[in-house]
Amino acid sequence: MRETYTITELTKEFGVSTRTIRFYEDEGLIKPIRRGRTRLFRPSDRILLRQILRGKRLGFSIAEIKEIIEVYKAPSGEEGQINLMLARINEKRDELEQKRQDIEDTMREMDEAEESCLGRLAELGVSQ
């Protein structure tokens, strides 16, 4: 595994701009190390970026993604803290479950749309 990545390597791999990556750093989502002023991204930063973009595709806001990343890091602290973590995990799971349902519903309507397109094509074929 590579030790570090430059910012442009990551922009190419993930198809985002440098501005975007720096923005995520400003928002506290990733904390690359520095050599002089230049950012160096470790494998863990790269994984974080992957998780951030995954969250974006699912329509989570930066703030929500931050929360999700927090629970990934998980457990330090005493019982109260950990129970709070568990509660948050369940919240996020519910949201994901809702999205999953939304996807199923949308998929089903896509199937119906496809069906009726194919039906229409068949009609056209027959009448020719």
Next chain:
Amino acid sequence: MRETYTITELTKEFGVSTRTIRFYEDEGLIKPIRRGRTRLFRPSDRILLRQILRGKRLGFSIAEIKEIIEVYKAPSGEEGQINLMLARINEKRDELEQKRQDIEDTMREMDEAEESCLGRLAELGVSQ
């Protein structure tokens, strides 16, 4: 089934503002009929609104939701048009499939986070 709904009935049912619903009309997503100046929403408008909000939860933009709604309406026109529709349907399906995968991945990481929280709780319990 009800004949029509007022705008406030829909805001209450779906938990959105009147501004939001009017915005969707401005964007051409729904076209309620009018009695005088007042909007009247038919069952089909209500279903559209449901689909719009589903799209929003999945992180689609208004423009993308518009496209999705277009393919729901589906088939009129000749073969070329319909084949174009079918292509669009498959594009959207790919996007949905990606989101589905993203959800699975996130869910799995949630499970891991939960595991390690529970593990930490067990430790705390034992040491007490």
Next chain:
DNA sequence: TGAGCGGTTGACTTTTACGTAAATCAGCGA
């Protein structure tokens, strides 16, 4: 040694998806 290349900072701008406020209107019950 100077030109190019990749990276950085900072500031301003843009797009999307509404929020908010003001003025207006239409029906309705007392």
Next chain:
DNA sequence: TCGCTGATTTACGTAAAAGTCAACCGCTCA
């Protein structure tokens, strides 16, 4: 006829998530 309620239009405001631009730095290699 008054005042309330609920709806409408118009217009400006705003937060989030970047895009864009300018000025600058530090290396390297020809």
